[in-house]
Amino acid sequence: MPEVLSQTKKLRIVKNNKIIDGKKVAQDIQKELKVEVEAWMKEGHRAPRLIAILVGEDPASKKYVENKMKAAREIGIKSETINLPDTTKESEVIKEINRLNADNSVDGILVQLPVPPHISERNVCNAVDPHKDVDGFHINNIGKLTNNMDTFVPATALGVIELIKRYKVPTFGKNVVVCGRSKNVGLPMALLLHSDAKYECPGYEATVTLCHRHTPPEELAFFARRADIIISATGVVNLIKPDMVKPGACVIDVGITRITTENGKSKLVGDVDFEGVSKVAGLITPVPGGVGPMTVAMLMFNTFKAAKSLTEGNNNKN
Structure with a gap:
């Protein structure tokens, strides 16, 4: 099971108060990841890179993406949002995803859901390279999860x-x-x-x-x-x-x-x-x-996991 504990020397265990403070735990995780990313870069690696695709002008989706990009910047993950109009065809969204799949400088790709009704969520999620699928929505990653294999968990x-x-x-x-x-x-x-x-x-x-x-x-x-x-x-x-x-x-x-x-x-x-x-x-x-807040923090976790996995895979090819 991919977990923050495997990346950090110290795991902050929260005392059993009545209220589960997800905001505080998410902040702890992001601080832990920031330390890990800094150490990773000191080893000579580039910063992890996350790209979000936002189709349309839904206010809630825009806010969610902004929160994700802000968290990425605070951790040291390079982030970028590609904004597409709600009239964008499904084929055009998939073409953009394929471009990012082929870009070796991109570690994580997410398509903000929901997408406009004329676009199939399943098709666009399955178009993302499973190795860059930091949302964990690709059928390959869901299939691995059912078999208890290491994968990106949503x-x-x-x-x-x-x-x-x-x-x-x-x-x-x-x-x-x-x-x-x-x-x-x-x-x-x-x-x-x-x-x-x-x-x-x-x-x-x-x-x-x-x-x-x-x-x-x-x-x-x-x-x-x-x-x-x-x-x-x-x-x-x-x-x-x-x-x-x-x-x-x-x-x-x-x-x-x-x-x-x-x-x-x-x-x-x-x-x-x-x-x-x-x-x-x-x-x-x-x-x-x-x-x-935990959703955002764990998306950052998955992005760093993707960067390390892709780097390891490229090194094995050389």
Whole structure:
């Protein structure tokens, strides 16, 4: 399993406070990566390079990309955003991806999702060279993950795992409920948590129940009440309520939805009734400030991993 612990001499373990501070952990990881990147460059290597492709003018996507590029700069990763109009054809996006695939100075490529409706997310994700696929969305990398092989793990799933590790949440033999079956978040988390620890990409030996939008509410509540860890990534506001949570359970909220409050203000909320569930749970992530910053940090981790892997591969060719 690719992990920050393998790159750094010291892993900051977080004390078990009630609130899981994803922002603080992400900052720790970025500081650790900065040290590693600096050491890497002192050995004579060039700075890692990350390119993002943004199709269209979606405000949320633009903000996400800005956050990623800012984190890259702070760590010492060269970054660049290629902005394409929302009228860009799928073939033109893939042509741009192929150009970056062939550029040996580029280590990581990400296509910011969602893309406009006339473009297939699957086609553009599979066009990225798997060795530069720092999002971990290429079918080859997802396939490797199912077989416990070393690969790029999707950044959000990897971020959740890192929070579980750093807060020392037990997983061996524990019951985990993952709400959401997306191939980018829910499924990768379920794969990591349920699988055997003995392989190249070790799993976490939990008993995992994977629920989704067609799981009847009473069934979801039944499974959730028995879970030691609940991870929700559905985008359904207040899906996880206090009476669904076992006292002392760890609750990780991956969902993020912008709502309008009664006074007309905009607010970001997750899948979890934070106010109510926080009174029952042993550990809980807030929204914002929980999983979101971890996604960015682990994308940087994957970019540095790609740079090292590509450099090693090129050296082996010489």
